[in-house]
Structures are given as C-alpha cells and as structure tokens.
Amino acid sequence: MTDRMLDFAQPAPRRWWTDRLVLSLAGLAVIILLGLAAPLIAPHDPNATNLLRRMAPPIWLAGGTWDNLLGTDQIGRDLLSRTFYGIRTSFAIAAIGLVFSAVLGVGIGVVSGLAAGWTDRILMMLVDVFISLPNLLLILCGIAVLGTQAWVLVVMIGLVRWESYARLVRGQVLVLRELGYVETARVLGASRLWIVTRHILPNLASPLIVILTLSFPGVLLMEAGLSFLGVGVQPPTASLGRMIGDGRNHLISAWWISGIPSLTIVAITLLFQIAGDALRDRLDEVNHD
C-alpha cells in the first residue's frame, strides 16, 4: 500500500491503438456492422442448402474452397453467411428484449421511487421475489405455453430481467427527488408527469446506459442458450446458439459447424467484458480526480 502512496509518476498518455476501451468498442462495432449488413455482404442465401457440398471444411483446411470461406454445415448451407445472419438474429432479439425490460424496469422503478409508502414496499417485495426466481425456468414456462416464436423470446427475456433496472432506478429517483431543483419545480407547481419527464428521466440516462451495456452480453447468451437447447429461435432461421446446437452431432466429422459460431459468441462476450471492465476503470479514474 505504501508503494501506491509514493507513486508520483504520471500515467502514460493513452493512445487509441493501445486503449482497451476504444479497441473493444471498435471490435463490437465491426461485429454489429457485419450483422446489420448481412443481406448485403453475405455471399450466399443463409438457408440455401447444397447437398453436394455438405460439411465442406473452411478455406484453411484441406478441401476448403473460396466459395465457402468458413465451410458449410451438415446440409450444405454456407457458414459465413449463416454467421452474419446469426449475429443479426441474436443481436436483434437481445436488443429488443433488453429495451423491453428496461422500459418495464424504469417504469416500475420511477413509480416505486416517487410513490413511497405501501406501493413502494409492495413493488420492492415483487423485485425481491423476482430476483430469487430462476430466470431460465420462467422463460421455459413461457415458451412451453406460448410457443417458440421470436416475440415470445423477447417478451420473456424482458419479463425476467426488469428487476435490477427497477431497483437501480428507484434508488436514483429517491436521490433525485430530494435535489434542490426538483424541489423548486415542485414548489413552483410542476405536475408529476413534468417532473418525471423533465427532471428525473434525463438524469437516469447515463447510469442506465452503463448498466444496459453491461447486461447486454448476458441477454445475448440467454437467447443463444435457449436456441442451443432447441427451445429458442426455430429453424431454418440462423441464430448463433441454434448453429452450435445443430453442429453438436457432427463434432467429430465437422468441428467447424459448432466451432465457428462458438468462437463468434466467445469473441462477442469477451469484447463486451473488456469494454465493460475498461469503462468501469475509466469511471473510477474520473471519480478519483
């Protein structure tokens, strides 16, 4: 600890090519762009089968061709194209699910923070209960009852994830409502709706964006996991989890069918982890200065 106190050296200036935050965000941007541009850049139709070229290996292995850079799966679909489309599906479901849960969480958090008293107590009890419920099981129940359409996935992901946002927002609201300018607005006769939309919600934006970014990979993995088990995105739609599940029975003869989407998922979650970590460090630095 003493060595820290005597450390007067200035930190080395940060350059973008060694900055973890910049690099990881750039990597994520590239992946998201690949997903967004999938219809434009995919060399093949992701669902077109070619039974003559089943389980073709990637280009760097013996037997690989330029036509299928990352090889093909067990029914001859181009893995590069499916990976692009898979990124698209997975990010879309995760993002919409996250927004849905954020809206739900912010709504309940604001009501709970402003209402106080019994409303607050009951809502927070609900949060406690929901946190201790196993998310995966709730989603499985929802899927069993409502079916495996994409909207069910989105709604269920939203329904099991709102608690943490509600808790964060409630805490922030409790702090914000005591601030001078909010009190001034109240004294001046501003309506509740005005105070919430003008003074409370804008102040919630930045902590909310941080927590949403940090929880995005979790949501993405939830979708991937469900699709892997076969209860998420249904064939023939490409999703990263589904692709891994499809290749599971062909690991010996064609590892790339599962391997390539697996590596993609690992890359995405690692980049998110690094970005989140770097972001937290950066915020700590700012707070200490």
Add this chain to the structure above:
Amino acid sequence: MLRFLGFRVVRALVTMAIVLVIAFLTLRFSGEPFDAMYPEGLPVEMQDALREEWNLNLPMHVQFELYIRSMLRGDFGRSIFTNEEAWRMYADRMPATLSVGGLALLLAIVIGIPMGAYAALHRENRAARAVMWLAFLGYAVPHFVLGIGLVLIFGFYWRLLPTTGLGTGWHYILPVMTLAIPMIAAIARFMRAAMLDAVSQAHVMTAQSKGLTDGRIARWHVLRNAVVPLMTVLGLEVAGLLNGSIFVEAVFSLPGVGRVLVSSVLDRDFAVLQFGVLAYAAIIVAVNLVVDVMYTIADPRVRLEA
C-alpha cells in the same frame, strides 16, 4: 435476529406461492391437454367426458384448490406420454445431476477460494495476473460453448477422454470441468475483491502494528472476513449450477434432470414441466434461506441490524 429471519422466511413463502401460481397457470393455460395426446382429434362427446374426468370444466379457483390438495397428497401429475409419475421421472435422473453438480461445486470451492486469495495477496506477481486473466476468460464463456470446446480438445483432438454419458469415472471429468470452470472463475474473482476489501480495514492495520506475521494476518484477519460475503456468492452459484446443468447435460448427453425439463418444454408435457419448475424453485429458495441463516450466525452485525 428473529425478526430478520422471520422476514426472510415470509419472503421465501411468498416466492414459493408465486411459483405455485405460475406452475398452475402454465399447466392450465396451455390449451387442452388432449390436443397434444391425440393430435388427430377427438369426438366432442369424448372431449367432454375427459374434461369431466380431469375437472377441466370447474371454475379456475376450484381447480387451483384441487391442484393444491392433490399436491398435498403427494400427487404431482403424470406425463401425458408415458403416464409415468412426474416426480419419479425427476427422482430417477437425480443421481446423475447431483453427482456431477456436487463434484463441480466441491472442485470450484477447493480451487477458486485459494486462487482468489493468492491473486489478492500477490497482486504484482505475474502468476497472479495470469490467474485473474484466466478467471476473466472463464467468466465470459457460456457453459455450452465451453463444453463443446472441451469435447473438441480432449475428446476428438487429443482423444483422451470420453464425451457422452456417465459410464465410468473418466466420463465425469469433462462435464464436471465444464460446470466447475465458470464457477472457479466467479469465486476467484469475488474472493480476490473481498480479500482486497478486507485488507484495507482498520483492524488489519492494528494487527500489522502489533507485529503479527503476514501469514497470521492473512489467515485470521483477512480470510475470515472475506469468507462471510462469499457465502452469498456460493448461494448464487448453486442456483447457477442448476441452470448450467441443463446445458451440460445437453452437451454431454447425460441422463440428468435437465434433460427431462427441456424435453417437457419441447413436448409440451405440462405436468412434467410444472413439477420441474416447482422443484427447481424450491431448491433455490431453500438455498437462499440457508445462506441467510448462515449469514446471521457468522456475522453478528446482521443480527443487530433488523
């Protein structure tokens, strides 16, 4: 202390009540069960007879009462496909899940705690940094990707270990590793943070100024304080283990309860799904309660608080 525990018990009961309602609704809002049993369709009078027999024509609250009553009698419903009792389907497959999960938990505790403690006490050391990087990696990779990676490396590339089923002791290695690695990562990361937190407390400085040896301080003043919050994490990890086992059983084709649960969702076999949900939720609620009780025993401040 009693008030604190009383509050926790009430919360656990409320949670279980909500789970019961969810399980009941899952069972009842899933359409007529004979749609799944007889996909070719049934004559109307037979449908009515079946509805009568299964009390489907009674009002919801009466059905709920009957549901609770039959549960109290130990009747949790039967699979519509095999007519097997739902609880028995899980009980039969429990040993596989419990043995793999239990071994993984044990391994994670035995490796994760010392790993995190080492990383906290030797922060500048290269080995400690490597350990934390590994923990970082293990945290980012989901069970099903990790499992497939291990299968490819140990099963097919090096051909060292079997990859499906639980035939011999060797079969346990890969599934247990798959479940344990993310847990080791989580425990090591948390342990490191908790130790660093404990190191900066005033009583550690007092111990230092008394001239106690570093080893003694680490064991008696740092480690013991770090272990208390660790219990909460272990509780969460047990819940995570239940989730993880569903994926691990799918990857390694293990005969465990996770398989029953997933196939009940796919087959829309609601009696089986409903029992699984109740059982999983009961385990998680019970673990949380046990953690709370242990907390009050280990940390006197919690007792005073409430």
